[in-house]
Amino acid sequence: MAQRPTLKTIADRVGVTVSAVSLALRDDPRISQATRECIHQAAQALGYVYNRHAAGLRRGDSGMPQ
Structure with missing residues (x-):
């Protein structure tokens, strides 16, 4: 069974940092459109x-x- 892709998998594919992927997936304006x-x-x-x-x-x- 193949492993699920992670933020690191996406970062490696696109050539950006894991932090950039995390921010982009949350549509943070600090990452360009x-x-x-x-x-x-x-x-x-x-x-x-x-x-x-x-x-x-x-x-x-x-x-x-609680």
Whole structure:
């Protein structure tokens, strides 16, 4: 079974940093529109899927009520 693409996979494909990919996927205005479009296209081509649970773990937020 093939591994899921990561932000690093997209960054390597486009030739930018992982941080740039993260910002672009959140449509941050600090990343140019052209670069954002290129990153979005690469993410779609690679089959990247945002994992909300993994993001919650990185933030220390399980999403469960206290």
